[in-house]
Amino acid sequence: MHPRSATLIAFCDAEAGAGRSRRIARHLSKCEQCRQQLLRIQSEKEELSARAAAPAIDSRPGLAAVRSAIAAWQSGRHGAAASELRARLRWQIETYFGSPAVSVVERPGIPAEEMLGRASEILEVFLGPGVAEAVKDDVFRGLDLAEPAGETCL
Amino acid sequence: MKRKTNNLEGLESAPQWILMFLGAYLVVHLIALYVWNTAGRAFSIQGSSDGTSALSVTAMAAVDLWLCLLVLRSFPAGAPLRRAWMLITFAAAARAASGVLAQLLGTNWLLNPLVWAGHVKPGLIDQIRRSALIADGPVRLALLAAALLVALRVLRKFGFWVRPSTADWAVSAIVYLFTLCRFAEAGAASLAGRPIGTEDWISLAGLPVLCVLFLEAMLLRRSVVRMGNGLISMCWAAFMCGIFLTGAGELAAWVIPHYSHAWPIEMIQSLARFPIAAVFALAPACQVAAQRRARNPPNDQPEDLATGVPALVP
Numbered sequence: 297m298h299p300r301s302a303t304l305i306a307f308c309d310a311e312a313g314a315g316r317s318r319r320i321a322r323h324l325s326k327c328e329q330c331r332q333q334l335l336r337i338q339s340e341k342e343e344l345s346a347r348a349a350a351p352a353i354d355s356r357p358g359l360a361a362v363r364s365a366i367a368a369w370q371s372g373r374h375g376a377a378a379s380e381l382r383a384r385l386r387w388q389i390e391t392y393f394g395s396p397a398v399s400v401v402e403r404p405g406i407p408a409e410e411m412l413g414r415a416s417e418i419l420e421v422f423l424g425p426g427v428a429e430a431v432k433d434d435v436f437r438g439l440d441l442a443e444p445a446g447e448t449c450l
Numbered sequence: 451m452k453r454k455t456n457n458l459e460g461l462e463s464a465p466q467w468i469l470m471f472l473g474a475y476l477v478v479h480l481i482a483l484y485v486w487n488t489a490g491r492a493f494s495i496q497g498s499s500d501g502t503s504a505l506s507v508t509a510m511a512a513v514d515l516w517l518c519l520l521v522l523r524s525f526p527a528g529a530p531l532r533r534a535w536m537l538i539t540f541a542a543a544a545r546a547a548s549g550v551l552a553q554l555l556g557t558n559w560l561l562n563p564l565v566w567a568g569h570v571k572p573g574l575i576d577q578i579r580r581s582a583l584i585a586d587g588p589v590r591l592a593l594l595a596a597a598l599l600v601a602l603r604v605l606r607k608f609g610f611w612v613r614p615s616t617a618d619w620a621v622s623a624i625v626y627l628f629t630l631c632r633f634a635e636a637g638a639a640s641l642a643g644r645p646i647g648t649e650d651w652i653s654l655a656g657l658p659v660l661c662v663l664f665l666e667a668m669l670l671r672r673s674v675v676r677m678g679n680g681l682i683s684m685c686w687a688a689f690m691c692g693i694f695l696t697g698a699g700e701l702a703a704w705v706i707p708h709y710s711h712a713w714p715i716e717m718i719q720s721l722a723r724f725p726i727a728a729v730f731a732l733a734p735a736c737q738v739a740a741q742r743r744a745r746n747p748p749n750d751q752p753e754d755l756a757t758g759v760p761a762l763v764p
Contacts, residue, residue: 392740394678400609418608419744421531422682424524427744434747 298330299323301337308337377439378408384435385415392423392431462742464517464735465684468510472728475506479721503720508549510727515542517734524741530604537597538689538734541590545727548586551578580648587656591696595659598666598689605673605686612672614665625664625697629657632704653700660697667693681740688733695726 299307299320306312307320324331382402389398401414412435419428518539525532555564555578564574605611614622636646636654670690677683699722707715 389680390678391680392682392744393680394683396676396678397610397680397683421529421604421608423741423744424529425526427524427741430747431744434744 298327301333304330304334304337305341308334308341380439381408381435382411384439385411388419388431388435389415392419460742461520462739462746465732465739468513468728468732468735471510472725475724475728476721479503479717483717483721503724504549504553507723507727508546508553510724510731511542511546511549514727514731514734515539515546517731517738518542521734521737521741530607531601534597534600534604537593537600541593541597542730542734544585544590544593545730548582548590551585552582580652583649583652584655587652588659591656591659591663594689594693595662595666598663598670601686602666602669602673605670610673610676611669612676614668614672618668618672622661622664622668624701626661628697628701628704629661632657657700660693660700663693664697681736681743685733685736685740688729688736692726692730692733695722695729699723699726 303312303316303320307317310317312320324334386398386402389401397418401418402411416428416432419431423431518535522532522535522539525535555562555575602611632654636650639646667690670686674683674687674690677686699719702722703715703719706718
């Protein structure tokens with residue numbers, strides 16, 4: 297009786313156990329068909345091992361592309377969060393003061409950090425510190441401002 | 451975007467409530483004036499309107515004081531606008547105290563504790579009335595002028611301050627001219643030997659302060675325009691409107707008797723008094739509404755911006 301493929305794979309991986317391995321070895325010495333199947337299993341296994349060992353992108357430019365994509369995604373996420381912070385601050389100033397007042401806290405090219413400082417100050421003065429804190433909590437609610445490595449914090 | 455429905459509940463809707471009361475008051479008084487006019491002015495509407503108006507003004511002043519105290523509580527010691535709100539609260543207290551003095555202690559009605567306790571000395575009621583006029587006139591206006599000066603300094607610090615235009619000076623000039631006319635009239639009466647009443651002296655004492663307030667209101671108007679139409683801007687705009695209405699009321703009360711004695715001047719004055727009180731109460735109401743909104747924000751912020759993930763291309 298020929299051993300099943302799973303048994304041959306286990307034999308090939310030295311996982312069949314001592315007694316069973318002896319029986320399979322005895323059978324293989326007599327059966328050409330099973331020897332051929334074992335050879336096929338071994339070659340497939342080697343091929344799979346070779347593929348697994350090689351990197352997905354095996355060239356230097358490929359690896360650099362992956363790294364830059366990760367960095368771009370991180371900074372994009374950070375940039376989007378800063379942009380969202382700016383939009384929220386703008387909205388709060390418009391709600392409590394009006395659209396023209398936005399120009400007092402936001403100037404072209406102003407970093408989100410500075411805009412936050414200006415908006416906080418104006419809200420503290422006109423609404424009171426406690427209320428301004430509540431506004432800031434509302435601004436930061438659900439906003440992911442985790443800084444990417446090597447960049448300044450907001 | 452999702453917007454919370456405004457159901458006129460809570461202090462956040464205080465400005466709407468005040469405007470609703472003001473609208474109802476104006477409608478009732480204008481209907482009364484219309485009926486009086488179409489009925490050929492056959493009956494007197496002075497007495498009936500004066501009492502209700504004075505009580506409404508006192509009630510509104512009490513609301514104003516309460517709202518001011520709520521606002522003041524949110525500004526701790528050392529906050530730049532605390533002094534302004536403290537002075538505004540004192541001004542509101544002066545108006546409320548004046549209402550109580552004039553309507554409760556300054557009358558001969560039965561509910562006056564001085565009357566039923568038998569402590570009324572000759573001239574006491576008149577003294578109380580005079581005190582009420584001083585509190586609601588020069589004292590309140592001076593407190594308000596000092597408060598707006600502090601507020602204007604803060605507005606200037608944040609870049610909201612704008613120089614007054616020619617039109618602003620022209621509007622202010624009307625009040626300065628009116629003040630000059632009032633003083634000239636009083637001087638002429640004094641030279642002619644005609645006595646000037648205490649009420650007139652108190653009114654005259656308030657006019658120079660009103661001139662200062664008008665100039666501040668002009669500066670405030672420019673600052674508010676620079677701010678926009680948010681709740682805080684509306685708060686300061688309400689002060690500005692209150693000052694304009696006060697000036698307009700003083701002007702109307704002086705001009706109308708010069709041209710027509712047929713008009714019920716008391717009715718017109720009472721028609722002006724309540725809107726002024728309501729507009730002044732609107733200012734802390736807007737501030738309270740802004741603070742309540744900040745503490746309980748409605749879910750109407752703009753949607754989150756999508757974070758773009760770049761493609762895996764070199």
